[in-house]
């Protein structure tokens with residue numbers, strides 16, 4: 298019988314296998330046929346500590362029987378309060394910059410980014426009502442960005458085949474060239490010029506651009522970008538949806554640059570990857586621009602499940618794990634183990650451009666011709682699946698983003714399969 302389920306980012310016409318997963322623990326997925334897969338990409342980048350972490354699972358069960366859902370417009374509950382305090386305590390900070398002091402909840406990375414954009418324009422709009430500033434509305438982004446798949450999030454992301462059908466719905470943004478190695482100054486110069494035209498905000502993925510191709514840039518460039526924005530009074534928005542929760546080696550990537558964004562979007566690992574939740578953090582000036590006795594200035598955004606108590610309870614448990622366990626130590630050891638193996642793989646002729654940010658590594662498979670590329674990704678997926686691995690290359694870029702509990706044997710199995718993929722699909726083969 299064919300299934301009525303329509304899968305995301307999946308071409309049903311290719312008749313690829315759709316594994317049926319019944320159970321998960323740690324870095325392993327258990328399939329209906331009794332076999333297992335190593336989850337080398339954390340089930341779309343969300344699973345941080347490992348699947349079905351007992352503390353997070355217990356918190357969800359406990360909360361589900363206590364308070365399951367609550368309208369959040371003017372009502373509150375302890376899990377939401379506790380997560381907000383925990384986020385503020387963990388957020389990047391610096392003595393010379395306003396701190397992130399307010400937390401607005403939503404349900405996904407895309408909505409957290411949309412909320413960030415709405416806050417930025419709301420800030421300028423409300424200041425303009427007082428005559429304190431001009432209303433500003435342009436958004437600056439980096440080339441190759443990815444911020445989600447809703448209309449607004451697509452508007453601020455790279456344009457291509459994945460959003461061509463909706464181009465008429467997307468709003469215009471100004472794009473700044475990506476700070477590729479050796480091209481950093483061109484990026485900063487373009488940002489300086491664009492900032493002088495009074496845009497509302499600059500939105501960036503800090504240290505590594507994810508779905509756009511796993512492109513890495515330095516903390517120095519990130520620091521300089523934020524400084525340029527600050528000099529011009531342009532709001533600096535960090536999309537930490539992928540980079541947050543230890544992915545790049547620190548809790549949030551902005552820490553490495555000593556940058557405190559004006560607005561920061563977090564999602565994915567906020568619940569350890571167990572249940573959807575997102576948050577957009579803002580500094581006092583952003584919040585204060587909306588606080589008034591005037592109802593017209595309130596922040597008009599919500600969704601039915603805003604700050605769902607069960608999701609917040611999972612996030613409370615995740616925050617406790619971060620406080621009480623040596624998560625960063627685990628991340629450092631995993632990142633080092635990945636770096637060692639990546640260096641060995643990079644010596645293989647079939648691979649180029651090895652790169653890493655914490656527990657994310659990526660490398661490009663050198664393939665014979667671009668035409669071949671079109672069916673490369675599904676062939677690679679099938680190749681890895683046969684070897685017991687969940688991996689999802691971006692075109693010819695193979696990347697790993699495993700849960701932090703991955704052990705050395707599992708890592709060796711993954712790299713052995715990457716090596717074998719180089720032998721089979723590399724241009725010299």
Ligand SMILES: *Cc1c(COP(=O)(O)O)cnc(C)c1O
Nearest residue numbers: 405406407443444445507538539
């Ligand atoms: C995944 C991702 C998003 C979108 O998050 P969803 O939860 O999938 O909506 C936004 N920004 C970045 C950087 C991401 O990696």
